[in-house]
Amino acid sequence: MGVRLGSEAALFNCPNRLRKSLNRNSFTADSTKHKPLSKIMSTAIHALAASGAKQPLKPFQFDPGPLGSEQAEIAVESCGICHSDLSMLDNDWGMTKYPFVPGHEIVGKIVALGEHTKRLKIGDRVGLGWYSASCGECEQCLSGNQNLCLKAEATIIGRHGGFATRVRAQWTWVSPLPAKIDAGKAGPLLCGGITVFNPIVQCGIKPTDSVAVIGIGGLGHMALKFLRAWGCDVTAFTTSDSKRDEALRLGAHRTLNSRNADELAKAAGSFDFILNTTNADLDWNTYIAALKPKGRLHTVGAVPSPMAMIAFPMILGQKSLSASPLGSPATTDTMLAFSARHGIAPTTETFPMSRANDALEHLRSGNARYRVVLTNDLA
Numbered sequence: 001m002g003v004r005l006g007s008e009a010a011l012f013n014c015p016n017r018l019r020k021s022l023n024r025n026s027f028t029a030d031s032t033k034h035k036p037l038s039k040i041m042s043t044a045i046h047a048l049a050a051s052g053a054k055q056p057l058k059p060f061q062f063d064p065g066p067l068g069s070e071q072a073e074i075a076v077e078s079c080g081i082c083h084s085d086l087s088m089l090d091n092d093w094g095m096t097k098y099p100f101v102p103g104h105e106i107v108g109k110i111v112a113l114g115e116h117t118k119r120l121k122i123g124d125r126v127g128l129g130w131y132s133a134s135c136g137e138c139e140q141c142l143s144g145n146q147n148l149c150l151k152a153e154a155t156i157i158g159r160h161g162g163f164a165t166r167v168r169a170q171w172t173w174v175s176p177l178p179a180k181i182d183a184g185k186a187g188p189l190l191c192g193g194i195t196v197f198n199p200i201v202q203c204g205i206k207p208t209d210s211v212a213v214i215g216i217g218g219l220g221h222m223a224l225k226f227l228r229a230w231g232c233d234v235t236a237f238t239t240s241d242s243k244r245d246e247a248l249r250l251g252a253h254r255t256l257n258s259r260n261a262d263e264l265a266k267a268a269g270s271f272d273f274i275l276n277t278t279n280a281d282l283d284w285n286t287y288i289a290a291l292k293p294k295g296r297l298h299t300v301g302a303v304p305s306p307m308a309m310i311a312f313p314m315i316l317g318q319k320s321l322s323a324s325p326l327g328s329p330a331t332t333d334t335m336l337a338f339s340a341r342h343g344i345a346p347t348t349e350t351f352p353m354s355r356a357n358d359a360l361e362h363l364r365s366g367n368a369r370y371r372v373v374l375t376n377d378l379a
Protein backbone atom coordinates (compact mmCIF):
# COMPACT_ATOMS: atom_id res chain seq x y z
CA MET A 1 0.00 0.00 0.00
CA GLY A 2 2.92 2.31 -0.38
CA VAL A 3 5.32 3.98 1.97
CA ARG A 4 2.93 6.40 3.64
CA LEU A 5 0.33 3.90 4.73
CA GLY A 6 3.06 1.35 5.39
CA SER A 7 4.65 3.64 7.93
CA GLU A 8 1.20 4.26 9.41
CA ALA A 9 0.93 0.50 9.76
CA ALA A 10 3.90 0.54 12.09
CA LEU A 11 2.17 3.16 14.20
CA PHE A 12 -1.13 1.32 14.17
CA ASN A 13 0.68 -1.79 15.27
CA CYS A 14 1.69 -0.35 18.62
CA PRO A 15 -1.60 0.70 20.17
CA ASN A 16 -1.26 -1.74 23.06
CA ARG A 17 -0.11 0.90 25.53
CA LEU A 18 -3.03 3.13 24.59
CA ARG A 19 -5.48 0.23 24.73
CA LYS A 20 -4.22 -0.71 28.19
CA SER A 21 -4.71 2.82 29.41
CA LEU A 22 -8.24 2.85 27.98
CA ASN A 23 -9.03 -0.42 29.67
CA ARG A 24 -7.53 0.55 33.01
CA ASN A 25 -10.03 1.49 35.76
CA SER A 26 -12.57 -0.71 34.07
CA PHE A 27 -15.39 -0.78 36.61
CA THR A 28 -15.84 0.59 40.02
CA ALA A 29 -19.03 0.64 42.06
CA ASP A 30 -19.45 4.33 41.13
CA SER A 31 -19.02 3.67 37.46
CA THR A 32 -22.27 1.72 37.33
CA LYS A 33 -24.29 4.91 37.21
CA HIS A 34 -23.62 5.23 33.46
CA LYS A 35 -24.74 1.81 32.35
CA PRO A 36 -27.48 -0.75 32.63
CA LEU A 37 -26.58 -3.58 34.99
CA SER A 38 -27.23 -6.18 32.33
CA LYS A 39 -24.33 -4.77 30.31
CA ILE A 40 -21.76 -4.43 33.03
CA MET A 41 -20.77 -8.06 32.97
CA SER A 42 -18.95 -8.61 29.73
CA THR A 43 -20.88 -11.01 27.54
CA ALA A 44 -19.55 -12.64 24.42
CA ILE A 45 -19.64 -10.66 21.20
CA HIS A 46 -20.84 -12.62 18.18
CA ALA A 47 -19.00 -11.64 15.03
CA LEU A 48 -17.84 -12.76 11.60
CA ALA A 49 -14.12 -13.31 11.23
CA ALA A 50 -11.61 -14.50 8.64
CA SER A 51 -8.92 -16.90 9.85
CA GLY A 52 -6.41 -15.86 7.19
CA ALA A 53 -5.86 -13.68 4.12
CA LYS A 54 -8.64 -13.96 1.51
CA GLN A 55 -10.47 -16.53 3.63
CA PRO A 56 -14.28 -16.41 3.95
CA LEU A 57 -15.79 -14.91 7.07
CA LYS A 58 -17.16 -17.44 9.55
CA PRO A 59 -19.06 -17.08 12.84
CA PHE A 60 -16.67 -16.13 15.64
CA GLN A 61 -17.24 -15.31 19.31
CA PHE A 62 -14.98 -13.43 21.66
CA ASP A 63 -15.06 -12.01 25.14
CA PRO A 64 -14.30 -8.28 24.98
CA GLY A 65 -13.17 -8.16 28.62
CA PRO A 66 -14.02 -5.27 30.91
CA LEU A 67 -15.14 -2.03 29.32
CA GLY A 68 -12.50 0.70 29.46
CA SER A 69 -13.33 3.79 31.51
CA GLU A 70 -13.29 5.99 28.39
CA GLN A 71 -15.05 3.48 26.18
CA ALA A 72 -18.57 3.35 24.84
CA GLU A 73 -20.14 0.06 23.76
CA ILE A 74 -22.37 0.14 20.70
CA ALA A 75 -24.96 -2.49 19.75
CA VAL A 76 -24.37 -2.63 15.99
CA GLU A 77 -27.49 -2.08 13.86
CA SER A 78 -25.75 -1.85 10.48
CA CYS A 79 -22.29 -1.59 8.98
CA GLY A 80 -21.13 -0.38 5.56
CA ILE A 81 -18.37 -2.14 3.62
CA CYS A 82 -15.41 0.00 2.57
CA HIS A 83 -12.75 -1.09 0.11
CA SER A 84 -10.33 -0.85 3.05
CA ASP A 85 -12.20 -3.81 4.62
CA LEU A 86 -11.36 -5.83 1.50
CA SER A 87 -7.72 -4.65 1.52
CA MET A 88 -7.43 -5.59 5.20
CA LEU A 89 -9.14 -8.96 4.66
CA ASP A 90 -6.65 -9.73 1.87
CA ASN A 91 -3.73 -8.39 3.96
CA ASP A 92 -2.80 -6.08 1.07
CA TRP A 93 -1.20 -3.68 3.54
CA GLY A 94 0.69 -6.31 5.55
CA MET A 95 -0.83 -5.29 8.88
CA THR A 96 -3.82 -7.62 9.30
CA LYS A 97 -4.03 -9.79 12.39
CA TYR A 98 -6.26 -12.88 12.24
CA PRO A 99 -8.90 -13.76 13.25
CA PHE A 100 -9.95 -10.56 11.51
CA VAL A 101 -13.39 -8.99 11.99
CA PRO A 102 -14.00 -6.27 9.34
CA GLY A 103 -16.34 -3.30 9.59
CA HIS A 104 -15.67 0.36 10.28
CA GLU A 105 -18.80 2.13 8.97
CA ILE A 106 -20.91 1.38 12.00
CA VAL A 107 -24.31 2.64 13.11
CA GLY A 108 -25.87 1.46 16.34
CA LYS A 109 -27.11 2.35 19.79
CA ILE A 110 -25.11 2.96 22.94
CA VAL A 111 -25.61 0.08 25.38
CA ALA A 112 -22.82 0.72 27.92
CA LEU A 113 -20.57 3.59 28.93
CA GLY A 114 -17.34 3.68 30.92
CA GLU A 115 -17.20 6.04 33.87
CA HIS A 116 -15.06 8.68 32.15
CA THR A 117 -17.10 8.98 28.99
CA LYS A 118 -18.77 12.27 28.02
CA ARG A 119 -21.33 13.54 25.53
CA LEU A 120 -23.06 10.15 25.07
CA LYS A 121 -25.91 8.48 26.88
CA ILE A 122 -27.39 5.00 26.86
CA GLY A 123 -29.77 4.58 23.92
CA ASP A 124 -28.20 7.29 21.74
CA ARG A 125 -27.98 6.41 18.07
CA VAL A 126 -24.37 6.88 17.02
CA GLY A 127 -21.85 6.23 14.29
CA LEU A 128 -18.27 4.94 14.41
CA GLY A 129 -15.72 4.96 11.58
CA TRP A 130 -12.07 4.02 11.02
CA TYR A 131 -10.67 5.52 14.20
CA SER A 132 -11.54 4.16 17.63
CA ALA A 133 -9.17 5.98 19.97
CA SER A 134 -6.51 8.68 20.15
CA CYS A 135 -4.16 9.63 22.97
CA GLY A 136 -5.82 12.95 23.87
CA GLU A 137 -2.60 14.59 25.02
CA CYS A 138 -0.35 15.09 21.99
CA GLU A 139 -0.05 18.29 19.95
CA GLN A 140 -2.39 16.91 17.28
CA CYS A 141 -5.08 15.84 19.73
CA LEU A 142 -4.88 19.08 21.68
CA SER A 143 -5.25 21.11 18.47
CA GLY A 144 -8.34 19.21 17.35
CA ASN A 145 -6.51 17.03 14.82
CA GLN A 146 -7.09 13.74 16.65
CA ASN A 147 -7.20 12.01 13.26
CA LEU A 148 -3.47 12.81 12.93
CA CYS A 149 -2.56 11.48 16.40
CA LEU A 150 0.41 9.14 16.00
CA LYS A 151 -1.10 6.79 18.57
CA ALA A 152 -4.56 6.72 17.00
CA GLU A 153 -6.14 3.29 16.95
CA ALA A 154 -8.13 1.96 14.02
CA THR A 155 -11.38 0.06 14.54
CA ILE A 156 -10.18 -2.96 12.54
CA ILE A 157 -6.45 -2.96 13.29
CA GLY A 158 -5.49 -4.91 16.39
CA ARG A 159 -9.15 -5.00 17.46
CA HIS A 160 -12.39 -6.44 16.14
CA GLY A 161 -14.68 -4.33 13.95
CA GLY A 162 -18.35 -3.87 13.23
CA PHE A 163 -19.35 -7.16 11.57
CA ALA A 164 -20.44 -8.06 15.07
CA THR A 165 -23.24 -7.73 17.57
CA ARG A 166 -21.35 -5.07 19.55
CA VAL A 167 -18.27 -2.89 19.17
CA ARG A 168 -16.35 -0.57 21.47
CA ALA A 169 -14.52 2.71 21.04
CA GLN A 170 -13.23 5.68 22.99
CA TRP A 171 -16.17 8.07 23.40
CA THR A 172 -14.45 10.88 21.45
CA TRP A 173 -14.71 8.86 18.23
CA VAL A 174 -18.36 7.91 18.69
CA SER A 175 -20.46 10.44 16.79
CA PRO A 176 -24.09 11.13 17.75
CA LEU A 177 -26.24 10.98 14.60
CA PRO A 178 -28.44 14.01 13.90
CA ALA A 179 -32.15 13.09 13.98
CA LYS A 180 -32.59 13.99 10.31
CA ILE A 181 -30.02 11.41 9.16
CA ASP A 182 -31.45 8.11 7.86
CA ALA A 183 -29.73 5.63 10.20
CA GLY A 184 -30.13 2.74 7.74
CA LYS A 185 -27.99 4.54 5.18
CA ALA A 186 -25.67 6.48 7.47
CA GLY A 187 -22.91 3.91 8.06
CA PRO A 188 -20.92 4.84 4.93
CA LEU A 189 -20.80 8.49 6.03
CA LEU A 190 -18.59 7.41 8.96
CA CYS A 191 -15.67 6.30 6.78
CA GLY A 192 -16.21 6.94 3.07
CA GLY A 193 -18.21 10.10 3.66
CA ILE A 194 -15.86 11.80 6.11
CA THR A 195 -12.84 10.75 4.04
CA VAL A 196 -14.06 12.76 1.04
CA PHE A 197 -15.58 15.59 3.11
CA ASN A 198 -12.36 16.17 5.06
CA PRO A 199 -10.33 17.38 2.03
CA ILE A 200 -13.04 19.94 1.22
CA VAL A 201 -12.35 21.47 4.63
CA GLN A 202 -8.57 20.86 4.79
CA CYS A 203 -7.87 22.09 1.26
CA GLY A 204 -10.17 25.11 1.51
CA ILE A 205 -12.31 24.19 -1.49
CA LYS A 206 -14.43 27.17 -2.57
CA PRO A 207 -17.93 27.04 -4.10
CA THR A 208 -16.47 28.79 -7.15
CA ASP A 209 -13.90 26.03 -7.73
CA SER A 210 -13.94 23.58 -10.62
CA VAL A 211 -13.32 20.17 -9.13
CA ALA A 212 -13.04 16.61 -10.41
CA VAL A 213 -13.41 13.24 -8.72
CA ILE A 214 -11.53 10.18 -10.04
CA GLY A 215 -13.37 6.90 -9.39
CA ILE A 216 -17.11 6.78 -8.73
CA GLY A 217 -17.27 4.03 -6.12
CA GLY A 218 -18.15 4.14 -2.43
CA LEU A 219 -16.05 7.22 -1.69
CA GLY A 220 -16.31 8.87 -5.10
CA HIS A 221 -20.11 8.90 -5.29
CA MET A 222 -20.30 10.62 -1.89
CA ALA A 223 -17.67 13.14 -3.06
CA LEU A 224 -19.92 14.07 -6.00
CA LYS A 225 -22.85 14.68 -3.63
CA PHE A 226 -20.82 16.79 -1.17
CA LEU A 227 -19.02 18.86 -3.81
CA ARG A 228 -22.25 19.60 -5.69
CA ALA A 229 -23.95 20.74 -2.47
CA TRP A 230 -20.81 22.79 -1.62
CA GLY A 231 -21.49 24.76 -4.81
CA CYS A 232 -18.61 23.58 -7.01
CA ASP A 233 -18.55 22.81 -10.71
CA VAL A 234 -18.13 19.02 -10.58
CA THR A 235 -16.63 16.59 -13.10
CA ALA A 236 -16.64 12.80 -12.61
CA PHE A 237 -13.82 10.68 -14.04
CA THR A 238 -15.00 7.09 -14.37
CA THR A 239 -13.79 3.96 -16.13
CA SER A 240 -17.34 2.57 -16.21
CA ASP A 241 -19.56 3.71 -19.07
CA SER A 242 -22.56 2.42 -17.14
CA LYS A 243 -21.85 5.00 -14.41
CA ARG A 244 -21.77 8.03 -16.72
CA ASP A 245 -25.46 8.88 -16.51
CA GLU A 246 -25.65 7.81 -12.88
CA ALA A 247 -22.80 10.18 -12.00
CA LEU A 248 -24.86 13.08 -13.35
CA ARG A 249 -27.74 12.10 -11.06
CA LEU A 250 -25.31 11.82 -8.13
CA GLY A 251 -24.21 15.42 -8.62
CA ALA A 252 -21.68 15.67 -11.44
CA HIS A 253 -22.19 18.36 -14.09
CA ARG A 254 -20.32 16.18 -16.62
CA THR A 255 -18.42 12.90 -16.84
CA LEU A 256 -15.20 11.92 -18.57
CA ASN A 257 -13.93 8.43 -19.32
CA SER A 258 -10.67 8.14 -17.43
CA ARG A 259 -9.44 5.43 -19.83
CA ASN A 260 -9.93 7.72 -22.86
CA ALA A 261 -6.67 9.61 -23.43
CA ASP A 262 -8.35 12.11 -25.81
CA GLU A 263 -10.99 13.08 -23.26
CA LEU A 264 -8.29 13.52 -20.61
CA ALA A 265 -6.09 15.58 -22.93
CA LYS A 266 -9.02 17.91 -23.70
CA ALA A 267 -9.45 18.54 -19.96
CA ALA A 268 -5.94 20.06 -19.67
CA GLY A 269 -5.84 23.17 -17.46
CA SER A 270 -9.47 22.74 -16.25
CA PHE A 271 -9.52 22.03 -12.52
CA ASP A 272 -8.64 23.78 -9.27
CA PHE A 273 -8.82 20.49 -7.42
CA ILE A 274 -8.84 16.81 -8.39
CA LEU A 275 -9.73 14.20 -5.77
CA ASN A 276 -8.49 10.66 -6.40
CA THR A 277 -10.62 8.00 -4.73
CA THR A 278 -9.25 4.99 -6.65
CA ASN A 279 -6.80 2.41 -5.35
CA ALA A 280 -5.21 2.18 -8.80
CA ASP A 281 -1.94 3.23 -10.42
CA LEU A 282 -3.05 5.89 -12.88
CA ASP A 283 -1.14 8.18 -15.24
CA TRP A 284 -0.78 10.92 -12.64
CA ASN A 285 0.99 13.32 -14.99
CA THR A 286 -2.16 13.49 -17.13
CA TYR A 287 -4.12 14.55 -14.07
CA ILE A 288 -1.45 17.12 -13.14
CA ALA A 289 -1.87 18.49 -16.68
CA ALA A 290 -5.66 18.67 -16.10
CA LEU A 291 -5.10 21.07 -13.19
CA LYS A 292 -5.18 24.85 -13.53
CA PRO A 293 -2.08 26.71 -12.32
CA LYS A 294 -1.98 26.49 -8.50
CA GLY A 295 -4.23 23.42 -8.72
CA ARG A 296 -3.98 20.45 -6.39
CA LEU A 297 -4.22 16.70 -6.95
CA HIS A 298 -5.31 15.10 -3.70
CA THR A 299 -5.52 11.38 -3.04
CA VAL A 300 -7.58 9.62 -0.44
CA GLY A 301 -7.42 6.36 -2.41
CA ALA A 302 -4.69 3.98 -1.21
CA VAL A 303 -2.66 4.00 -4.43
CA PRO A 304 -0.49 0.86 -4.42
CA SER A 305 2.71 2.13 -6.12
CA PRO A 306 4.73 5.31 -5.64
CA MET A 307 3.00 8.21 -7.41
CA ALA A 308 5.65 9.34 -9.91
CA MET A 309 5.34 12.99 -10.92
CA ILE A 310 7.29 15.00 -13.47
CA ALA A 311 8.56 18.04 -11.60
CA PHE A 312 8.54 20.73 -14.32
CA PRO A 313 4.78 20.97 -14.97
CA MET A 314 4.30 21.12 -11.21
CA ILE A 315 6.98 23.79 -10.77
CA LEU A 316 5.85 25.96 -13.66
CA GLY A 317 2.17 25.70 -12.70
CA GLN A 318 2.82 25.82 -8.95
CA LYS A 319 0.81 22.61 -8.64
CA SER A 320 0.77 20.20 -5.71
CA LEU A 321 0.03 16.65 -4.67
CA SER A 322 -1.42 15.90 -1.23
CA ALA A 323 -3.28 13.25 0.72
CA SER A 324 -5.37 12.86 3.86
CA PRO A 325 -7.04 10.33 6.16
CA LEU A 326 -10.52 10.57 7.65
CA GLY A 327 -11.41 13.76 9.51
CA SER A 328 -11.33 14.63 13.19
CA PRO A 329 -14.37 14.09 15.43
CA ALA A 330 -15.26 17.79 15.00
CA THR A 331 -15.05 17.58 11.20
CA THR A 332 -17.16 14.41 11.36
CA ASP A 333 -19.83 16.34 13.29
CA THR A 334 -19.66 19.09 10.65
CA MET A 335 -20.03 16.51 7.86
CA LEU A 336 -23.05 14.93 9.57
CA ALA A 337 -24.68 18.36 10.06
CA PHE A 338 -23.96 19.28 6.41
CA SER A 339 -25.46 15.96 5.26
CA ALA A 340 -28.57 16.51 7.38
CA ARG A 341 -29.01 20.09 6.12
CA HIS A 342 -28.64 19.15 2.44
CA GLY A 343 -30.40 15.79 2.61
CA ILE A 344 -27.24 13.97 1.54
CA ALA A 345 -27.24 10.20 2.08
CA PRO A 346 -25.04 7.51 0.57
CA THR A 347 -26.63 5.53 -2.27
CA THR A 348 -26.73 2.05 -0.81
CA GLU A 349 -27.53 -1.61 -1.42
CA THR A 350 -28.46 -3.72 1.60
CA PHE A 351 -27.45 -7.27 2.53
CA PRO A 352 -28.10 -9.11 5.80
CA MET A 353 -24.87 -9.31 7.79
CA SER A 354 -25.08 -13.12 7.73
CA ARG A 355 -24.45 -12.81 3.96
CA ALA A 356 -21.34 -10.66 4.40
CA ASN A 357 -19.26 -12.97 2.17
CA ASP A 358 -21.65 -12.38 -0.76
CA ALA A 359 -21.62 -8.67 -0.04
CA LEU A 360 -17.80 -8.57 -0.03
CA GLU A 361 -17.71 -10.38 -3.40
CA HIS A 362 -20.26 -7.89 -4.75
CA LEU A 363 -17.92 -5.02 -3.82
CA ARG A 364 -14.87 -6.89 -5.13
CA SER A 365 -16.57 -7.42 -8.50
CA GLY A 366 -16.97 -3.66 -8.99
CA ASN A 367 -20.76 -3.98 -9.20
CA ALA A 368 -21.68 -2.19 -5.96
CA ARG A 369 -23.96 0.82 -6.51
CA TYR A 370 -22.51 2.51 -4.64
CA ARG A 371 -22.00 1.33 -1.09
CA VAL A 372 -23.06 -1.97 0.45
CA VAL A 373 -24.57 -1.79 3.93
CA LEU A 374 -25.01 -4.91 6.08
CA THR A 375 -28.08 -4.99 8.29
CA ASN A 376 -27.27 -6.80 11.49
CA ASP A 377 -28.97 -10.19 11.82
CA LEU A 378 -26.23 -11.81 13.95
CA ALA A 379 -27.43 -13.12 17.28
Ligand code: NAP
Pocket (backbone or CB within 6 Å): 081, 082, 083, 084, 087, 191, 192, 195, 214, 215, 216, 217, 218, 219, 220, 237, 238, 239, 240, 243, 258, 277, 278, 279, 280, 281, 299, 300, 301, 302, 303, 324, 325, 326, 363, 366, 368, 370
Ligand atom coordinates in the same frame (compact mmCIF):
# COMPACT_ATOMS: atom_id res chain seq x y z
P1 NAP B 1 -14.68 1.24 -4.26
O1 NAP B 1 -16.08 1.40 -3.80
O2 NAP B 1 -14.21 -0.08 -4.73
O3 NAP B 1 -14.45 2.33 -5.42
C1 NAP B 1 -13.22 2.52 -6.07
C2 NAP B 1 -13.50 3.06 -7.47
O4 NAP B 1 -12.23 3.29 -8.10
C3 NAP B 1 -14.21 2.08 -8.38
O5 NAP B 1 -15.59 2.12 -8.23
C4 NAP B 1 -13.78 2.55 -9.75
O6 NAP B 1 -14.59 3.67 -10.16
C5 NAP B 1 -12.38 3.10 -9.50
N1 NAP B 1 -11.36 2.13 -9.94
C6 NAP B 1 -11.17 0.87 -9.47
N2 NAP B 1 -10.16 0.28 -10.12
C7 NAP B 1 -9.70 1.19 -11.01
C8 NAP B 1 -8.68 1.19 -11.99
N3 NAP B 1 -7.89 0.10 -12.17
N4 NAP B 1 -8.50 2.28 -12.72
C9 NAP B 1 -9.26 3.37 -12.54
N5 NAP B 1 -10.27 3.44 -11.65
C10 NAP B 1 -10.47 2.36 -10.89
O7 NAP B 1 -13.65 1.69 -3.13
P2 NAP B 1 -13.86 2.75 -1.95
O8 NAP B 1 -14.45 2.08 -0.77
O9 NAP B 1 -14.48 3.97 -2.52
O10 NAP B 1 -12.33 3.06 -1.54
C11 NAP B 1 -11.48 3.70 -2.46
C12 NAP B 1 -10.07 3.79 -1.90
O11 NAP B 1 -10.06 4.68 -0.79
C13 NAP B 1 -9.50 2.47 -1.37
O12 NAP B 1 -8.13 2.46 -1.67
C14 NAP B 1 -9.69 2.59 0.13
O13 NAP B 1 -8.79 1.76 0.84
C15 NAP B 1 -9.37 4.05 0.30
N6 NAP B 1 -9.83 4.68 1.54
C16 NAP B 1 -8.99 5.59 2.09
C17 NAP B 1 -9.36 6.26 3.22
C18 NAP B 1 -8.45 7.30 3.80
O14 NAP B 1 -8.42 7.47 5.01
N7 NAP B 1 -7.74 8.06 2.99
C19 NAP B 1 -10.61 6.00 3.81
C20 NAP B 1 -11.46 5.09 3.20
C21 NAP B 1 -11.05 4.42 2.05
P3 NAP B 1 -15.11 3.84 -11.69
O15 NAP B 1 -15.92 2.61 -11.96
O16 NAP B 1 -15.90 5.09 -11.63
O17 NAP B 1 -13.90 3.97 -12.54
Ligand code: ZN
Pocket (backbone or CB within 6 Å): 082, 083, 084, 085, 104, 130, 191, 192
Ligand atom coordinates in the same frame (compact mmCIF):
# COMPACT_ATOMS: atom_id res chain seq x y z
ZN1 ZN C 1 -13.05 2.83 5.19
